[in-house]
Amino acid sequence: MKVKPSSKPEHVVHSDAASENPSSARSLPGFKHILVAIDFSESGFSALDYATALAQKFHSEVTLLHVVEPTVYSPNSLLGSPTMDEAGQTLLAGARERLKKFKQRAAAQGLAAEALVRMGRAQSDISDTAKAIGADLVVMGTHGHSGPRQSTLGGTAERVLRSSGCPVLAVPRPNP
Numbered sequence: 001m002k003v004k005p006s007s008k009p010e011h012v013v014h015s016d017a018a019s020e021n022p023s024s025a026r027s028l029p030g031f032k033h034i035l036v037a038i039d040f041s042e043s044g045f046s047a048l049d050y051a052t053a054l055a056q057k058f059h060s061e062v063t064l065l066h067v068v069e070p071t072v073y074s075p076n077s078l079l080g081s082p083t084m085d086e087a088g089q090t091l092l093a094g095a096r097e098r099l100k101k102f103k104q105r106a107a108a109q110g111l112a113a114e115a116l117v118r119m120g121r122a123q124s125d126i127s128d129t130a131k132a133i134g135a136d137l138v139v140m141g142t143h144g145h146s147g148p149r150q151s152t153l154g155g156t157a158e159r160v161l162r163s164s165g166c167p168v169l170a171v172p173r174p175n176p
Contacts, residue, residue, distance in 0.1 A: 030058040035135035036113075037126045037160070038066045038102050043141025043173040048102055050171050051139040052109045060137075062113040064102050065129050066095045067122040092117055123159035131165055139169045 036051040038044045048064075055062045068091045095117045106113040118125045130138050142157045157170045 031055075031060045031137045032058070033061045033063065033133060033135045034137045034139060035063050035065055035126070035130045035133065036102075037122070037138060037140035038064050038099060039122075039141060040066070040098055041141060041143065041173070043143055043171060044102070045105070045141075046174050047139045047141040047169075047171040048105060050169060052106055052111060054137070054139070054169075055111055056109065062106060062111050063129075063133055063135065064099060064106070064113050064115045065126060066099050066115075066117050067125045068092055068095050068117060068119045069122060070119060088119055092119060122156050123163065126156075126160045127163040127165070136166050137169060138164055138166060139171065142170045142172050 031054060034051050034055050036048055038048065051062060054060065068088075070088060070091070096115070099115045099117060103113050103115045116129065118129065126138060126140065129135075138160060140157055140160065157168070161168045161170065
């Protein structure tokens, strides 16, 4: 480690890790494609901020994903009633409209992000989409209010972490 005298903190310490420790000469992996799971919460905005910073650093592709989880089930839902189809289409259209704000926020940071909306179960659709698009990082917000077992991570984030084939960055909700 080389130390330069300076009054500016950003110029005080410069590290040449490869010369100090040859075993650390390996560079950290870059991220070519980042999937950002968006749930339209403050945690989702925080996740986007983290993903944006990483994407800029690694020149990554970014895909925004929102999963609409159907909450209304009826005995006829298996038959695919027109009412259920219309309700699903309305939910998907609303989610696409809301996702535009996140896409615009990424664009304001200089990133061209693809936006996807899926209907299904968040934990499985996030992992499946990450695999399908070849993402090498999933970034998602956490709420941490799914129960005592998931009190620090959040139920969906924990399930994605367990089933994803790539690293998952779980971003906590911002402090008030």
